[in-house]
Amino acid sequence: MGLENLLENLGKNSPDEINEAVRVLSKIADNILKDPKNSKIRTLQKSNATISKKILALKGGVDCLIMMGFKENATNFTMPSNTSLESVMEFREILVSWNNSILRSEVPASQAEKQAEMEIAPSAESVEEIIKPVALPPLVQTYSNPFLRRIEMYAHNVLQYEDKNLRGRCRKLIPVTLLEYNAQERLRSIQKLSKKDKLLDVDVSLQDMIILELLSWFKNYFFTWVDCMECKHCGGETAFSHMSTDPKLLVYTERIELHRCRSCHEFTPFPRYTDLNILLETRRGRCGEWANTFTLCCRAMNWDARFVVEENDHVWTEVYSITQKRWLHCDPCENICDTPLIYETGWNKNISYVIAYSAEEVQDVTWRYSSNHKEVLKRRKNCLEAELLDALLEIRDKKQKELSESRKEYLTKRMLMEVVEFLVEKKPNDVDNKGRISGSAAWKLTRGEIQSEVKSHIWSIHSNYIGDSKTVTIKYCCSQDKYECSADSISINGMDWSSGAFSHESVFRKVEEDWKMAYICRKDGEEKGTLTWKLDVGSNQRGLKSLDVFFDYTTFENGAVDVTICSEHACYILPKVFQF
The missing domain is CATH 1.20.58.2190 (Methane Monooxygenase Hydroxylase; Chain G, domain 1)
Incomplete structure (x- = not known):
């Protein structure tokens, strides 16, 4: 059992x-x-x-x-x-x-509140006892391109997984014997099944089964997902408010989220730690904390493991299977293994760059995570492909400079086998079609990983809606995600950006919590996005004498925005602020 x-x-x-x-x-x-x-x-x-x-x-x-x-x-x-x-x-x-x-x-609510308050975050004193800084060599960045500089930074940060003291501390927290026991049970079941079905090809080992057990233990017993913190004052529900700039809070991390209680309106801090010694104590966070700590656990098990960064805001781990002679995709947030197409197929992500990092190598593994390589190439605009390849080779050479010749030869052969794997596009299966399980629906929606149901809305402006002012004003506020209308007869209760639109495609409302910004934008990787509002003036006896349109937008790099107004007979391209 x-x-x-x-x-x-x-x-x-x-x-x-x-x-x-x-x-x-x-x-x-x-x-x-x-x-x-x-x-x-x-x-x-x-x-x-x-x-x-x-x-x-x-x-x-x-x-x-x-x-x-x-x-x-x-x-x-x-x-x-x-x-x-x-x-x-x-x-x-x-x-x-x-x-x-x-x-x-099962403890009483009052007692649970006190426990929650004590567990919000480690105190400065307790953190000082936990902190055992990993001594990494200084990072000297050589590239001016922001994307390549990020690659340099990640390639440097993964060196922390090789610290012996850190790995030893992590190993003590993993119930290795129990994982091995459960893995053996899994393996025996598979072997029994293969004996009954001669056509079943079994090419797995005890290590592969332990990987599955480690994922399950990490997800169900060790780490906790955090959307919003429980209020440390009353235990109520909170919502993200802003990032803290208080130097008293910014201890051992440069990022502190402040979550405001919906009941008592007090703030509860949520430190976004990256120090693994602290994460082994707090054991909570979102995908960044999860993948960071899980990759350490894999290295503590003495497996070859890589920290994987997807450019559209997700991270996970890859572990090398000795028996299968290939890298296995492992997402601890989802407790899934070897389902690399789930992000593109199940989560609706537009994959562009996926880079894997370890102490010995840096590899572009994008092609493992997409079933449409041609479309992926259209989205890769951060730098020239030749520039990326040269940077990866240069970083890899630096990492392998002190390795033995036999180890270098082994890594080169393994890398070539991986490149050959990328030449064949894989097709998604039923498992890949599953959506994300970690995080709330609202959180997934803000990241564009799920889509809200599209219902066409038409703003009906008839003569009986127009009062003595002889005007009707309709506004949309992106920061609050709601519409305002001067005509009381037009119902706008509960209308967010999409429910007030006639149609939209490949756009979503993005919330930049760090920068205190919210905006409607094109989904990453898409060539274009469209958003349409429709007004019906019907048989307005007073006639429509003027229409003022104020449409504010910002573009970055080579982005462009076209604003068009159409009637039944013609369409006009509008400037940023248009009046007629």
């Missing part, structure tokens, strides 16, 4: 039964760890009242003993002398942590 199923079964008992079972199991584990050579401690009699009533009588109780390392006999449970003490300790820690999470969910 896997760990998830075991905890699910154990959770079917009453809270008091669970708490007492965990207490007894912890005591058994502690006794063994204190005196591992004592055979009496390693033997549990089934007739013992405590063992019988508080463990064996519970759903999942016997499985807990077996997972800890005990073997069931006719009258007792015994733990072999060669059982790993590390596995005993790891199972005890997971069991206690799981039980504590249950207890926290």
